Amino acid sequence: MRKTLTALLIAATLPTVALAASPASTDAMPPKGAMMEGHGHGYRYGGGHGMMRDLDLTREQRQQMGKLMGEGMKSRHEITERYMQKLPEADRKAMADELKASREKTQKDIRALLTPEQQKKYDELQKKREQRKAEWAEFQEWKAQKDAKGN
Template structure:
């Protein structure tokens, strides 16, 4: 019982650096408004990333990005495999614990910010929640549409 939960938590906590190196999938939600494009330097890894000191060629960056994207997809599949094996009570407990952890982090961040920054932070959080709800609605619509095609 603890091993699948531990594996799930480890898989969920793996570095998300791969996101920066992979092209966005076509069905991905739109980027957050606060995630601005910082120019082409970010894409070349000049400002960070685990491979910035390797001086990769464009072809190497593309190949590494592809490998990292596949790895991320595999991690997601592994996580879902163990998530589906968890009893409903454990799933709910895990979701509640993750939400409590996010809320704790958000309140800690708010404590660091000035009042003006807190207002902007709250606004961005609200926008994130709205996008998340819209994304869930889109996924439901897409599942219904795909289900109608197979029938």
């Protein structure tokens, strides 16, 4: 059980953190403008930095790469959720709390690297992100209520 839990925690950490700011399903994605604000897919998947920039991908390749990466993320999320459901509630809560603490520590460490001007901008961006997250949760709740009434 100990090895299984450790493996699950490791496997769940990356996609869980990555998905913390994104919707759980690509079927119910927010409007394109909400996702593209700031650095959109072109930046992350080919126009910005790292390996993708060095590959000099075409726009079509970047789009396909983004789609593949999104599908992979969704698949990892589904696998993680399937195993999460097998854990006792106390372990799920402990994992969620640990992930939250890790995310908060990372954000604090990132903020500490920034200049005062950058910190101000970072705080504004974080506030906007939280607002969008709350709006998205509200929309999902409304959608679930609407679907429940329709069935």
